[in-house]
Amino acid sequence: MVRIVSDQKTQSIDAKESAAATPRRDIRDLLVRYGFIAVTVVFFVFFFATESSFRLSTTLFSMLKFTAVVAIVGLGVTVTMAVGGLDLSVGATVGMSVTIAAMTMVIYAKTGWVAIIVVILGGVLVGALNAALIVLLKIPDLLATLATMFLVQGLKLVPVDGQSVSSGLILRDGSVAPGRFTPGFLIIDRGAVGPVPYPVIIFALLTIGTWFFLSHTKWGRVMYAIGSNPEAARLAGARVRLYKASAYMIAGVFASIGGLILASRIGQGDISAGNSLLLDAVAVSLVGTSVLGVNRPNAFGTALGAILMGILITGTTIKGSAYYAQDVVKGVVLLIALVFSFTLSRTKQRHVRAVPM
Amino acid sequence: MTTVIHMNDVTMSFGSNQVLRGVELDLHSGEVTGLLGANGAGKTTLIKILSGANSNYSGTVAIDGAAVTIDSPSTSRALGIEAVHQRISDGIVPGLSVAENLLFEGIVVSEVPRFASSRSLVPRAREVAAVLDLDWSDAFLRSDAHGLPIADRQLLLLARALVRKPRLLVLDEPTSALSEVEAVRLFGVIERLRDSGVAILYVSHRLGEIDDIADRLVVLRDGVVCGEHTPPFDWHQALQEMLGAAGAESHASTDEMRGSDEVLKLTGVKLLPKAQTFDVAFRAGEVAGVFGLLGSGLSELANGIFGSEPFRAGRMTLQGEPFAPRSPAESIGRHVFMVPEDRMAGTIIADWSISATATFPFLKAISRFGLLNPRAESAVGKSVVEDFGVVALSEDDPVVSLSGGNQQKVVIGRWLREQPLVMILDEPFQGIDVGARRDLCKRTREIAAAGAAVITMSSDLEEIMQVADRVLVFVDGDLRFDSYLSETSRDEILQRLSEVG
Numbered sequence: 098m099v100r101i102v103s104d105q106k107t108q109s110i111d112a113k114e115s116a117a118a119t120p121r122r123d124i125r126d127l128l129v130r131y132g133f134i135a136v137t138v139v140f141f142v143f144f145f146a147t148e149s150s151f152r153l154s155t156t157l158f159s160m161l162k163f164t165a166v167v168a169i170v171g172l173g174v175t176v177t178m179a180v181g182g183l184d185l186s187v188g189a190t191v192g193m194s195v196t197i198a199a200m201t202m203v204i205y206a207k208t209g210w211v212a213i214i215v216v217i218l219g220g221v222l223v224g225a226l227n228a229a230l231i232v233l234l235k236i237p238d239l240l241a242t243l244a245t246m247f248l249v250q251g252l253k254l255v256p257v258d259g260q261s262v263s264s265g266l267i268l269r270d271g272s273v274a275p276g277r278f279t280p281g282f283l284i285i286d287r288g289a290v291g292p293v294p295y296p297v298i299i300f301a302l303l304t305i306g307t308w309f310f311l312s313h314t315k316w317g318r319v320m321y322a323i324g325s326n327p328e329a330a331r332l333a334g335a336r337v338r339l340y341k342a343s344a345y346m347i348a349g350v351f352a353s354i355g356g357l358i359l360a361s362r363i364g365q366g367d368i369s370a371g372n373s374l375l376l377d378a379v380a381v382s383l384v385g386t387s388v389l390g391v392n393r394p395n396a397f398g399t400a401l402g403a404i405l406m407g408i409l410i411t412g413t414t415i416k417g418s419a420y421y422a423q424d425v426v427k428g429v430v431l432l433i434a435l436v437f438s439f440t441l442s443r444t445k446q447r448h449v450r451a452v453p454m
Numbered sequence: 455m456t457t458v459i460h461m462n463d464v465t466m467s468f469g470s471n472q473v474l475r476g477v478e479l480d481l482h483s484g485e486v487t488g489l490l491g492a493n494g495a496g497k498t499t500l501i502k503i504l505s506g507a508n509s510n511y512s513g514t515v516a517i518d519g520a521a522v523t524i525d526s527p528s529t530s531r532a533l534g535i536e537a538v539h540q541r542i543s544d545g546i547v548p549g550l551s552v553a554e555n556l557l558f559e560g561i562v563v564s565e566v567p568r569f570a571s572s573r574s575l576v577p578r579a580r581e582v583a584a585v586l587d588l589d590w591s592d593a594f595l596r597s598d599a600h601g602l603p604i605a606d607r608q609l610l611l612l613a614r615a616l617v618r619k620p621r622l623l624v625l626d627e628p629t630s631a632l633s634e635v636e637a638v639r640l641f642g643v644i645e646r647l648r649d650s651g652v653a654i655l656y657v658s659h660r661l662g663e664i665d666d667i668a669d670r671l672v673v674l675r676d677g678v679v680c681g682e683h684t685p686p687f688d689w690h691q692a693l694q695e696m697l698g699a700a701g702a703e704s705h706a707s708t709d710e711m712r713g714s715d716e717v718l719k720l721t722g723v724k725l726l727p728k729a730q731t732f733d734v735a736f737r738a739g740e741v742a743g744v745f746g747l748l749g750s751g752l753s754e755l756a757n758g759i760f761g762s763e764p765f766r767a768g769r770m771t772l773q774g775e776p777f778a779p780r781s782p783a784e785s786i787g788r789h790v791f792m793v794p795e796d797r798m799a800g801t802i803i804a805d806w807s808i809s810a811t812a813t814f815p816f817l818k819a820i821s822r823f824g825l826l827n828p829r830a831e832s833a834v835g836k837s838v839v840e841d842f843g844v845v846a847l848s849e850d851d852p853v854v855s856l857s858g859g860n861q862q863k864v865v866i867g868r869w870l871r872e873q874p875l876v877m878i879l880d881e882p883f884q885g886i887d888v889g890a891r892r893d894l895c896k897r898t899r900e901i902a903a904a905g906a907a908v909i910t911m912s913s914d915l916e917e918i919m920q921v922a923d924r925v926l927v928f929v930d931g932d933l934r935f936d937s938y939l940s941e942t943s944r945d946e947i948l949q950r951l952s953e954v955g
Contacts, residue, residue, distance in 0.1 A: 314824045315817035322814065325803045332762060332800050333815045334786040393805070 129390040144412035164407035165296035170378040173351030178394035181324035182238035187352040188375025189249035194356020199262035199366025206276030224349025228342035262366030285361035308396035387438035458653040464513035475677040488668030505537035506530030534621035548600035553579030689952035713737030723768030725751035729931025743922025751931035752911040756880040760792035791869040792878040809835025842867035859890025
């Protein structure tokens with residue numbers, strides 16, 4: 098063991114010394130650290146310079162608004178990645194939230210506030226289910242949340258007979274659904290403070306909050322410890338199970354917040370809503386780990402990853418590319434991020450252990 | 455008796471670390487050679503050379519007088535060497551049937567048809583099993599090896615090793631997972647093999663077994679053979695050779711500390727499945743050195759007290775109150791702390807700074823309403839570095855950039871931010887150089903002097919002599935001896951350790 102340690106020591110000294118000696122290594126370090134931010138800026142400037150409509154502030158904010166749902170859901174995934182797991186059920190939770198919001202307002206004719214509370218409770222419930230499967234039944238994170246994903250996707254369709262819920266829906270007894278999406282609820286997506294839409298504000302607040310929680314509180318410190326070396330965390334007195342459970346609850350709540358914004362945006366209980374969100378959210382979290390070369394899940398990285406995706410998708414759309422170009426763009430971005438964190442980075446220890454399972 | 459294998463001047467290094475320094479060893483057909491050696495003596499390396507896993511050795515290995523080069527496991531096998539390794543589960547492929555596992559080597563080299571149905575393998579597997587008199591039913595042979603009890607796994611691996619009728623059979627701690635009855639059965643098999651002319655190298659920490667089965671005993675220390683014995687074995691002498699001559703000074707004569715307050719009491723504790731229960735009390739203000747060879751239950755004792763792996767049986771009291779921690783968090787709350795045996799796996803979080811590592815167990819001390827205070831964190835890191843004499847440029851350096859000894863100082867020092875009642879150090883000197891060890895010994899004694907009951911586990915008697923006031927000797931999970939060092943001698947300790955049976 099000593100041998101390994103002393104090797105690492107010499108290695109790190111080597112690195113310091115030779116970094117100055119060989120400019121090539123220097124460039125590599127710079128690339129790992131700032132490469133991703135540079136890529137984001139380059140694309141931004143490119144679209145900004147070439148497309149006049151991209152320059153309009155409404156487009157800029159609508160791009161951020163459009164990004165907000167993925168980013169918020171991704172922040173939840175980031176928290177689960179911090180404890181060394183990964184939540185695959187977030188997309189389904191978003192979908193479930195849309196359906197629940199629609200049911201509460203359209204079928205049960207309740208207010209928007211009630212819908213918000215019920216949706217968030219739903220997110221807590223899914224998080225608790227994941228936590229129970231992982232912590233109590235000891236099912237590996239990926240498998241447990243995969244099962245939850247299918248369960249949630251299927252179960253949300255039961256009370257609505259597999260139909261989308263919109264005002265004027267004919268219920269089972271032949272009557273017409275009494276309620277509708279309340280104007281107050283629709284404000285969530287459509288309202289703004291000055292030029293800044295509400296979803297962008299929520300996105301910014303949650304990013305800062307998550308960053309603060311993970312980097313500046315003792316709970317975040319413990320979460321990173323668990324994600325990095327759970328046995329060391331346990332032997333130092335960390336309540337590993339409790340923290341893991343909390344991480345999945347947080348992911349569930351964040352997904353339900355994303356679902357609220359999405360429901361407000363589409364204004365009906367579309368049963369297919371949220372389906373594509375899972376992979377996007379996981380992708381932006383993964384992209385986030387490579388930002389600034391920190392090589393661990395972090396809130397700003399996730400937000401930046403989501404924004405880059407947003408820039409690219411908005412940009413290519415304005416340029417008139419086909420809809421399927423979006424997937425190509427996402428794939429390329431993820432690939433670039435993975436090259437930064439796996440190929441170029443010299444950090445040996447990686448935090449993204451759950452992923453290659 | 456013919457010499458099957460002759461090893462001459464076999465040397466092996468890993469980097470700058472020379473593990474074998476010119477081993478000379480003969481293994482004869484029809485003879486069981488017991489190999490004894492402390493941790494790090496080079497036993498595993500030697501076995502790996504024979505089984506072809508380490509091919510970078512220098513020196514010569516001759517089989518039947520002809521020099522050979524063992525450069526891969528398949529060469530080793532072709533030369534008639536079979537090894538059954540200590541980590542039993544590594545050799546079993548779950549998901550395959552017992553029969554397939556028995557014939558595994560044949561399947562790999564395509565001797566056995568690749569697409570044979572598992573049913574058609576059964577007759578061949580039965581033949582293999584018959585070598586060991588394993589009366590395994592066909593249904594058993596067809597079942598998944600995944601659910602195989604550990605003793606049966608051991609037998610399966612042994613049967614598999616015997617398929618090719620080896621000239622040399624290497625057994626590395628073969629009974630560690632077996633019950634008494636199964637071990638007796640294994641010995642029967644070994645004796646039969648020996649009588650049929652196989653050379654057997656039997657590696658074990660269990661002196662009783664070597665005493666029972668071996669025809670010759672070879673002691674390895676620091677990469678050289680430093681003793682050979684014939685029955686009846688002089689265990690006392692053999693242990694002296696294995697553990698080294700009395701070298702390090704014992705401090706016991708000069709500054710022995712004796713505690714009176716029995717802080718932690720263990721009653722009816724059982725460490726290993728076959729072990730007997732024992733009672734023991736640990737006193738505040740002294741260093742108890744728990745000494746035993748590998749597999750004698752030291753880590754079980756440490757983890758049991760700390761609650762990271764509760765005891766099989768037994769009760770504890772801490773300061774007279776019942777104490778039954780089910781997690782480290784609970785015992786830490788009661789001021790019982792532990793530095794685990796495996797520093798890398800058990801304490802180090804790779805990308806963390808010294809400060810972050812040093813503050814981790816007591817984050818409350820550097821946070822307010824959950825909010826971390828970076829200045830307080832640095833201050834604690836700095837004071838651990840200074841108080842414990844950690845050699846580091848800055849407390850912000852990554853903890854992995856430190857040497858082993860300095861890492862160990864950080865992970866011990868971090869617990870002293872609060873006053874421990876009981877401080878457990880499981881093999882604290884492993885992989886640490888002599889200077890750092892002396893320093894750590896001094897600091898360990900200071901922890902006791904400050905009022906803690908310190909418990910230090912070690913399989914190295916020198917370390918115990920150097921650090922402890924009191925010694926507890928464990929053999930196979932049984933408490934054999936408990937005395938203050940000033941009232942005993944190195945000779946007596948070895949005597950107790952060597953009492954066989």
